[in-house]
Structure formats: C-alpha cells, structure tokens
Amino acid sequence: SKTVSTILVTGGSSGIGKCIAIECYRQGAFITLVARNEEKLLQAKKEVEKCAINDKQVVLCISVDVSSDYSQVESVIKQAQEKLGPVDMLVNCAGTSMSGKFEEVEVDRFKKLMEVNYLGSVYPTRAVITTMKERRMGRIMFVSSQAGQIGLFGYTAYSPSKFALRGLAESLQMEIKPYNIYVTVAYPPDTDTPGLAEENKTKPLETRLISETSGVCQPEQVAKIVVRDAVQGNFNSSVGPDGYMLSALTCGMSPVTSITEGLQQIVTMGLFRTIALFYLGSFDSIVRRCMIQREQSKAADKRE
Numbered sequence: 543s544k545t546v547s548t549i550l551v552t553g554g555s556s557g558i559g560k561c562i563a564i565e566c567y568r569q570g571a572f573i574t575l576v577a578r579n580e581e582k583l584l585q586a587k588k589e590v591e592k593c594a595i596n597d598k599q600v601v602l603c604i605s606v607d608v609s610s611d612y613s614q615v616e617s618v619i620k621q622a623q624e625k626l627g628p629v630d631m632l633v634n635c636a637g638t639s640m641s642g643k644f645e646e647v648e649v650d651r652f653k654k655l656m657e658v659n660y661l662g663s664v665y666p667t668r669a670v671i672t673t674m675k676e677r678r679m680g681r682i683m684f685v686s687s688q689a690g691q692i693g694l695f696g697y698t699a700y701s702p703s704k705f706a707l708r709g710l711a712e713s714l715q716m717e718i719k720p721y722n723i724y725v726t727v728a729y730p731p732d733t734d735t736p737g738l739a740e741e742n743k744t745k746p747l748e749t750r751l752i753s754e755t756s757g758v759c760q761p762e763q764v765a766k767i768v769v770r771d772a773v774q775g776n777f778n779s780s781v782g783p784d785g786y787m788l789s790a791l792t793c794g795m796s797p798v799t800s801i802t803e804g805l806q807q808i809v810t811m812g813l814f815r816t817i818a819l820f821y822l823g824s825f826d827s828i829v830r831r832c833m834i835q836r837e838q839s840k841a842a843d844k845r846e
C-alpha cells in the first residue's frame with residue numbers, strides 16, 4: 543500500500559481538526575489545513591511541522607470560509623491539489639456548536655449551523671469527489687458528534703446539522719463504493735477543545751448534566767481513533783464505551799464494514815435498547831428536576 547498520502551483537513555487550525563492533522567503528519571502525510579483565521583492557521587502549521595518524520599513533508603494553509611461560496615471553495619481546493627497532488631483523504635472537521643433552549647436560540651443560528659456544519663462539509667466533498675472517482679481511490683471523513691446520533695436538551699440547532707451529515711454520508715457511500723472510495727462518519731463525545739470551551743460559556747444546566755454521562759475526551763485521543771477508522775475504511779467511527787453502544791444502537795441502515803461488526807450489532811441490539819431506555823428515563827428526570835428548581839427559585843425571588 544501507498545505510504546505517503548495527501549490529506550486536506552477543514553477546521554485544521556484548532557481542536558480536533560488540528561489533532562487529526564498532527565496524527566496524519568506523524569504518519570508521513572502531506573497536509574493542507576483549511577480554516578478562516580490566518581493567524582490561527584499559521585500557528586497550527588508550526589505545531590504540525592514540529593511532528594515531521596522526514597524533510598520532504600509539507601503543510602499548506604488555505605484561508606477560506608467553507609460554508610459561504612461553493613466556487614471559491616472549489617478554486618482554493620483545486621490550487622491546493624496543484625501544489626501537493628490529488629487529495630487522498632478529505633477530513634470535514636470545520637464546524638461550530640452552540641446550545642440553548644429552542645425559544646432562546648436566535649432564529650438566524652439555525653441557518654448558520656446548517657450552513658457551517660452541513661453545507662461546509664458538502665462543498666469541500668463536492669470539490670474533491672470527481673478526481674477521487676477518476677483515480678478510483680479516496681477517503682472522506684465527516685465529523686459529526688454523539689449529538690448527531692441522539693437529540694438532546696439544548697441542541698435543537700446543533701443536532702440537526704450533525705444528523706444531516708449521516709444522511710449525506712450514507713447516500714454518498716452507496717454511490718462511490720464501486721470507485722473504491724470509503725466514507726467515515728465520526729461521532730465524538732464532548733472533547734476538550736477551544737470550541738467546547740466557547741460552547742460551555744452559555745450551556746444550559748440540563749445539557750451539561752446530560753452530557754456528563756459520556757464525559758470529556760482529549761482531542762489527541764479522538765484524532766487517533768477517527769484517523770485509524772478512516773484509513774481502514776470503516777463507515778462508523780465511535781469513541782469510548784458510550785460511543786460504541788450508541789453506534790451499535792443507532793446503526794439503522796448504515797453500511798457495515800465487517801461481518802464482526804454486523805454480528806455485534808445483531809447480538810447487542812436488545813441489550814443496548816434496554817440500557818438506552820434507562821438513560822432516557824434519567825435524562826427526563828434531569829430535565830424535570832431543573833425545571834422545578836428554576837420555578838422554585840423564581841417564586842422565591844418574587845417573595846423577596
């Protein structure tokens with residue numbers, strides 16, 4: 543198999559995307575980092591370059607908004623391919639999150655999150671797919687979230703944008719499998735990144751308590767797992783024991799990559815559904831307790 547490959551990472555200047563770039567660079571890849579802010583890109587480029595394993599490796603930076611104008615995304619990706627060669631693996635990691643109660647989320651945010659998280663993954667994919675099909679090889683990763691497998695309190699704007707990636711991935715995978723191109727959807731739990739720190743500033747108590755079920759991962763650990771799964775051509779990439787259960791439980795009509803995976807889904811389905819019902823019960827009681835507490839403190843404020 544080919545050892546040197548060319549990888550393009552959107553959202554490569556921060557958090558999970560940056561760690562994915564580093565993980566690939568450590569394996570000898572050529573990297574293109576895509577994000578908007580040029581300073582953050584240059585800073586990330588320096589960090590990635592420190593992990594070189596030979597002196598031929600290159601890190602290229604592209605500053606572009608992946609969600610606004612398709613023709614612009616297409617032209618910068620074309621330029622990158624002219625410099626570093628055709629993209630072997632595209633990692634769609636650019637994204638943004640926010641949480642809040644449905645009626646408190648500004649209406650524009652619903653559109654914004656669909657643009658960045660969904661269309662921002664469609665555009666780069668559309669820009670590389672023709673060349674991948676011609677070469678009859680390639681890998682495409684979509685970074686969804688555990689919130690792309692279950693809808694939770696506070697994620698009425700975010701979850702749909704992550705669920706959408708799975709619909710895209712399943713449809714696309716069926717089209718391009720005969721061309722030897724494999725799609726991976728990654729479903730990380732909360733991960734310790736600048737993005738999560740930003741989201742936490744306004745996170746409702748309910749969302750925080752529910753998310754604690756799954757704990758917080760380190761981005762380096764997430765990067766290792768999702769890169770391994772993408773290289774192997776696994777459709778599904780989950781992180782941690784809760785991630786494993788969630789993926790088995792929500793496998794639906796998504797493709798399987800091995801007989802073992804299929805057998806595990808069949809055997810565990812009933813058990814995991816049983817466990818899930820207990821989780822759902824506990825989430826509902828968190829939501830009810832928080833509501834009662836809020837009403838009591840409101841009533842107390844009035845009395846004063």
Ligand SMILES: NC(=O)C1=CN([C@@H]2O[C@H](COP(=O)(O)OP(=O)(O)OC[C@H]3O[C@@H](n4cnc5c(N)ncnc54)[C@H](OP(=O)(O)O)[C@@H]3O)[C@@H](O)[C@H]2O)C=CC1
Nearest residue numbers: 553555556557558577578579607608637687732733735737
């Ligand atoms: N951290 C977490 O808890 C989890 C995160 N995820 C997902 O993983 C991905 C990465 O998250 P995380 O590492 O936390 O995020 P960060 O906020 O740390 O990094 C986001 C990256 O995306 C880039 N980006 C954002 N918007 C655009 C845009 N419109 N065009 C181009 N680049 C853009 C940012 O650069 P710039 O702003 O300069 O453009 C930055 O490089 C996201 O899709 C997120 O939804 C999934 C599960 C858990």
Ligand SMILES: CCCCCCCCCCCCCCCC(=O)[C@@H](N)CO
Nearest residue numbers: 639687688689731732753756784787818
């Ligand atoms: C058998 C059933 C098992 C059920 C386990 C349920 C676990 C629920 C926890 C969900 C955590 C959601 C993380 C969202 C992360 C994210 O995308 C944002 N932080 C982005 O910044």
